[in-house]
Amino acid sequence: MQTPTNYKILVVDDDPDIVELLHYNLTREGYEVAQAENGKKAIEVAHTFKPNVILMDVMMPVLDGIAACRHIREENEFRQTHIIFLTARAEEFSEVAAFDAGADDFITKPIKPRALLSRLASYARRDAQQEEQEKVIEAGGLRIDRTSYTVFKGEQKITLPKKEFELLAFLAATPNKVFSREELLNSVWGSDVYVIARTVDVHIRKVREKIGEDNIKTIKGVGYKFNTD
Incomplete structure (x- = not known):
């Protein structure tokens, strides 16, 4: 089970005051923390640090x-890494762009x-719970x-980022059951993660692009189900 003492957080921000604030609070809580001042450096540090979570600013130099x-x-070794954006920009289009890029969560500044x-x-609890769940699901040809x-899918290996994988696995674990967007947000992202319902639509679209259109069916006005009919 993941605990703060073996859970790694990479903090990426060009504001040294924010980095210092986060470093202080995270290390005091028992997390192992690394830092980077821009996206390019973050990629370099991530390869050696192997973070469980990346807390990353949106607007940075380089x-x-x-x-x-x-x-x-795009890198397989980071499929299980959570990426949480930290930004002062709270417009919905920025949030959608973040999730479309592969983010798991979106937190607006000032940080609490x-x-x-x-x-x-x-996040740490859900990672631990997933370790204890059924390891292999076979449904709908997947x-x-x-x-x-x-x-x-047959002999084809399909690579999905962590949240896309978790969404697919959650739906496939209970085939043909319809879940609302709110249920999917609460079950996959967690009830204490404040993201918009549009987040589910973005991730469903990206999963369909990779596994095909047939496995996940839209139930108009309700939500989604994993289809085996």
Whole structure:
């Protein structure tokens, strides 16, 4: 089970005051912390540090957070890494852009340390719970392996970022049951993670692009289900 003493957080921000604030609060809580001042440096540090969570600003010099997130999500070794954006920009289009790039969460500044720590603890708990769940799901022509975070469609291996994988695995674990967007947000992202319902639509679209259109069905006005009919 993941605990703060073996849970790694990479803090990425060009504001030294924010980095210092986060470093102080995270280390005091027992997390192992590394830091980077821009997206380019974050990618370099991530390769050696192997973080469980990346807390990353959006607007940074050299390489911004959106571009860095896209680059990180292209690498298989970071499929299980949570990426949480920290930004002063709260417009919905910025939030959608962040999730489209592969982010798991979106926190607006000014940062409230206690709320952030609660959210991180929630991520650690869910990671621990997933370790104890059924390891392999076979449904709808897919083999979903929670241990290796891999999906196979026949002989084809499909790579999904962590949140896309978790969303697919959650739906496939109860095939043909319809879940509302709110239920999916609460179950996959957690009830204490404040993201918009549009987040589910973005992730469903990206999953469909990779596994095909047939497995996840939209129930108009209700939500989604994993289809085996």
